[in-house]
Amino acid sequence: MCVRKSKTPNPRRTPEFLPPIVDVVFKLLFGDERRKGILAAFLTAVLGFKVLARDITLLDPHLKREHLKDKQSVLDVKLRLRSKKLVNIEMQVENKKDIRNRAEYYISKWIAGQLEEGDKYNKLAPTVMILVSKHTMLPETKEYHSEFGTLEKTKHFELHGLKTIHVLELSKLPKNSNSRLVDWLRFINASKKEDFVTLAQECKHLAKALNALANTSANAEARAFYEDRLKAARDKSSELDYAKDEGRAEGRTEERAAAKKRLKDAIAEERKAAAKTLAEERNLTAKAMAVEGIDAETIAKIMGVRKTP
Numbered sequence: 273m274c275v276r277k278s279k280t281p282n283p284r285r286t287p288e289f290l291p292p293i294v295d296v297v298f299k300l301l302f303g304d305e306r307r308k309g310i311l312a313a314f315l316t317a318v319l320g321f322k323v324l325a326r327d328i329t330l331l332d333p334h335l336k337r338e339h340l341k342d343k344q345s346v347l348d349v350k351l352r353l354r355s356k357k358l359v360n361i362e363m364q365v366e367n368k369k370d371i372r373n374r375a376e377y378y379i380s381k382w383i384a385g386q387l388e389e390g391d392k393y394n395k396l397a398p399t400v401m402i403l404v405s406k407h408t409m410l411p412e413t414k415e416y417h418s419e420f421g422t423l424e425k426t427k428h429f430e431l432h433g434l435k436t437i438h439v440l441e442l443s444k445l446p447k448n449s450n451s452r453l454v455d456w457l458r459f460i461n462a463s464k465k466e467d468f469v470t471l472a473q474e475c476k477h478l479a480k481a482l483n484a485l486a487n488t489s490a491n492a493e494a495r496a497f498y499e500d501r502l503k504a505a506r507d508k509s510s511e512l513d514y515a516k517d518e519g520r521a522e523g524r525t526e527e528r529a530a531a532k533k534r535l536k537d538a539i540a541e542e543r544k545a546a547a548k549t550l551a552e553e554r555n556l557t558a559k560a561m562a563v564e565g566i567d568a569e570t571i572a573k574i575m576g577v578r579k580t581p
Contacts, residue, residue, distance in 0.1 A: 288465075288489060289462075289463075289465060289468055289485055289486065289489045290485070290488060290489045290494065290495070290498050291462075291463050292459065292460045292461075292462070292485065293363055293365060293404075293406060293442070293460055293461055294363065294365065294498065294501060294502075295347040295348070295362070295363040295365075295501070296347050296497050296498055296500075296501040297485075297488065297494075297498060298347075298349070298361075298363050298460070299347050299348070299349055300488050300494055300497065301481070301484055301485055301488055302314065302349050302361070303330060303332075303333055303349040304333065304484075305330060305333055307484050308325035308326075308328050308330075309325045309477075309480065310477065310480055310481045310484060311325075311328060311349070311351070312324055312325045312327065312328060313456075313477035313481075314456050315328075315359065316452075317451075317452045317453040317455075317456050318402055318417075318438055318440070318453060318456075319400070319438075323353065326354075327353050327354040327355075328351050328352075328353065329351060329352045329353075330349070330350070330351050331350040331351055331352060331358075332349075332350045347363075347501075348360055348361055348362040348363075349361040349362075352397075356397045356398075357397060357398045357399070357400060358382065358386075358397050358398070358399045358400065359399075359400045359401075359402065360378075360379070360382065360399070360400070360401050360402070361402045361404070362401070362402070362403050362404070363404050363460075364403055364404065364405040364406065364407075364409075365406045366407075367406075367407040371403075371405070371409055372409065375401060375403055375437055375439075376437075378401065379399055379401045379435055379437060380435070382399055382401075383396060383399050383434055383435060386399075396434055397434075398433055398434050398435075398436070399434060399435055399436070400436045400437075400438065401436070401437045401438065402438045402440065403437065403438065403439050403440065404440045404442065404457070404460060405439065405440065405441050405442065405443075406442050406443065406461070407441075407443055408441055408443045408444065409439055409441055410439060410441065414444060415444065416440065416441050416442075416444035416445050416446070416454070416457070417438065417439070417440055417441075417453065418438070418439045418441075419436065419437070419438050419439075420436065420437040420438075420439070421433070421435065421436050421437075422434070422435055440453075440457060442457055442460070442461045445457055445458060445461070452475070455471055455474060455475055455478060456478070458471055459471050459478055459481060459482075468482050468485070469482070558571050561574070
């Protein structure tokens with residue numbers, strides 16, 4: 273449990289807080305060399321063992337402006353622990369259908385990328401992915417925290433222990449909980465000042481996180497980074513909406529063309545059937561006239577058919 277911390281920022285003096293669930297804000301908050309203590313407290317809550325600030329080496333602490341405008345880029349926090357274990361923390365705001373396969377692909381790619389030509393496999397370090405999702409990823413369970421590894425199916429022993437995926441689903445957070453991890457996830461998912469302040473009053477680490485978030489939110493460059501990231505997300509959403517509209521319009525055009533063809537074909541079939549029926553009726557009428565003793569030339573004149581010479 274977190275130790276109660278009574279001293280917190282005054283919400284009236286605190287600037288509007290940027291949302292930590294947005295990847296660029298999370299990276300500014302947790303991926304800063306000056307704030308390893310906050311990151312260590314969060315990792316301790318997720319991993320279940322004590323992590324100290326001095327145990328952490330950030331692998332990519334720099335935020336590059338071009339990545340903010342790249343609609344496909346992933347702004348995550350990568351680090352190495354003193355034990356050589358690699359950890360990747362990613363925020364996932366979009367509700368992607370293929371996110372489970374994507375998570376497996378990225379962690380496998382990171383494991384494979386550790387080796388260079390000629391390296392031995394025993395150089396591979398255990399790799400952990402922490403995926404914080406705003407939406408439900410795992411409908412099979414009601415638990416907000418799921419941990420996946422490489423256990424044998426029946427005896428449950430590890431194959432190699434090189435790969436662990438933690439899925440944290442914000443949509444499943446319990447209403448009443450004394451869990452340190454739940455507190456952190458509520459902080460990440462919060463948007464209102466009063467929610468941040470309430471959480472900060474319960475935990476000294478969250479109080480430090482709130483102070484850091486207030487400083488980040490008051491920083492003009494940080495806000496510019498945030499706006500750039502939002503613009504990239506809006507552009508991506510607009511492109512997807514346009515593509516969907518185009519697809520629907522194209523689909524409607526194809527449907528109209530297909531319906532028009534079906535109508536033409538139906539009319540042609542009706543005309544063909546009508547012509548056949550008329551010919552049969554004319555033939556029957558001619559035969560009836562012949563039975564009555566009318567000669568062929570007269571029948572031809574009546575039916576409007578020329579006599580074949």
